[in-house]
Amino acid sequence: MKYWLFKSEADVYSIDDLKRDRVTFWDGIRNYQARNFLRDQIKKGDQVFFYHSNSEPLAIVGICEVVKEGYPESDPQKPTWFMVDVKFVKKFKNPITRDILQKNKITQKMMLLQKGSRLSIQPVTKEEWESVLKLE
DNA sequence: GCCAACGTTGGC
């Protein structure tokens, strides 16, 4: 099982929206690196941090789980873009803000916090995953 | 709202 972090703008689709929907498809990813993760590496049962970008507070706000592996958004004969389905697992009582992540020795190394890192689907190490849970 | 850092596009 692997760990990931998905970004979403809270005013576009928030953790509360996912909580309401229970399950959603994660589509609209138009970046090849992220696409490759969706297509090749993200498996059923993988755990995913839900991160709110571009909205206050900037924070990891909860967890979801992959329930359907990468499948084409359109044209299965010649697929370009892929999506996965995720289900709601939990919403954190207290969001783990960027500030908090910056101050922790382990989480400060996360791809999310590296300068210029814009990837909206990112791998998270087991160590980072557990550290975030501890911070919560 | 600004702008740095990326990613993509398209003329050559």
Place this chain on the structure above:
DNA sequence: GCCAACGTTGGC
């Protein structure tokens, strides 16, 4: 295949 111009992301 290079690279300038343009578009987007996302923190600040």
